[in-house]
Amino acid sequence: MLKPVARTAALTVSTALAGVAFTACGAPSAQDDGKLQVVAAFYPLQYAAERIAGDQADVTNLTQPGMEPHDLQLSFDQVARVSDADLVLFERHFQTAVDKAVDDNRQGPSVDAAHVVGLEHLADEPGEEENHTGHEHGEEDPHFWQDPIRLATFGDAVAKELGTIDPDHAADYSANAAKLRTDLRALDTEYADTLSGCRRDTTVVNHDAFGYLGKYGVQIRSIAGLSPDAEPTAHDLATLHKVIAEDGITTVFSETLVSPKTAEALAHELGIRTAVLDPLEGLSTAAEDNGGDYLSVMRQNLALLKKANGC
Template identity: 55%
Template sequence: MKRLAVAATGAALLSSVVLSGCAAFTDDSASSADGVEVAAAFYPLQYVAGRVAGEHAKVENLTTPGNEPHDLELSPKETADVARADLVLYQRGFQPAVDDAVDQSATGDTLDVADVVDLVPFRDHGVDSDELDPHFWQDPLLLADVGDAVAEQLEEVDPDNADDYAANAADLRADLKQLDQEYADGLTGCERTTVVVSHDAFGYLQRYGVTMAAILGLSPDSEPTPADLARLQELIHDDGVTTVFSESLVSPETAEQLADDTGVKSAVLDPIEGLTDETSDEDYLSLMHANLSALEEANGC
């Protein structure tokens, strides 16, 4: 996974940004007296926080819709969101800018989801890297674990509404268990199991019996070598692959070119790292269902 260097701003500048952001918030926005404030680092965490918090909290997504979360650099407003939040929900190591803001600015509770779920190395997904795969939300049951942890954290922040948080987390887990079963049933007995995707964001789906082969490796904007493309062309031919999947938030050009070169279809498999203009009316569950339908069609399930 790409590790972007975050430009140092200096302690004085950061303090100024945080203080000015907090001052503006106090004057013009709802304060903690009006409800709990949650800052979520990227969309799947925002989805979980919103489901668990319900009407009792305002949830801000630090990654603007349409932007790649890997590339995030926080604005002064987003840094102020971290500073004033009652709870910051993030994944250490996934977005260095958020890690820095949490370390330097957070004044409320923080929850690192990497402490909640057991991330596995890319090597376990067949990729030559010992780096941990951060895309755990492709496994609905792991996302349910995050929901339970968010409920526990919110119960500490806002004990008056503890029963609602626990009930909302239970409802979320029920939905995610059903989704997990749908994937297990839907991807059983397929004509083929190989799935060619844009980059290594879908490894956690392999527990449903599919095998992911990525064009771009760990980084969504890296470039494949001629040897990579030749290997994939051979794999597509040998395994009878019908579809090459591009994804939202990054250019589909490389995936579409590979599909064209091999005479197969091109389609979208959404890594659900963030929403776009086209998916603004969707949510995690609907996008996961769309992905399942695409995989079933591509693999003859």
């Protein structure tokens, strides 16, 4: 899925200094294939960029398939790409390493998804303890792409920026963004129609990457909070036991890219099923190998939610 990128940046290591410096030579758009160079921090941003840029740009994803994006550490070459690209797409407060690379090295245009999509304010789940809800994302939920309409809004911002950089193809970018919005509106309608009138509206997941599904009436209860590697407290687990029993929940969802052990242990204790939702923070290697993309994975998630919630 990812396209190879020919770079003109040269990375120079200075042994006379205690740090590492890089220098980039030549304009980033002066590639062998003559295409714009776009850097996306993680998968949903890459998907939108590829749909909108079409054949006019090479899109590089800093988070490789199968990698958990929260854990991303940038190589020297990746930092150089952030510095030199024609356009950088990222989400502030989601990946610390990318924020730092943009702040320290980026002078060209960028689109910060957190600035354009209208993130939702985080609301603590009932019964959560303070040490469990602490996280590095600030006070807003970063997982906006679970709402297809917000991803369409991000796509519109990308199209506008690409049109400014490359006015000769501005009409193409706008047309592609309109097509993307049409597809995402259809997906939004599928979610709304499928998840209306379910027997259950509470869904237990490993980490709280699905809060934006609340627009469809889905109430998310997470085991580990916003950070996928966080450990739940005894109070958290006791609260979940009660919720699962009272609401007749049939399934505990683990997810791609992180260990399912905690979700599986909780489900085993209560004698209910487990299944795997994909938060789409990064594309799994299995999804990439099978030709999956944002739309197909979101529809797979919808089918699993429909079954689990009795819709």
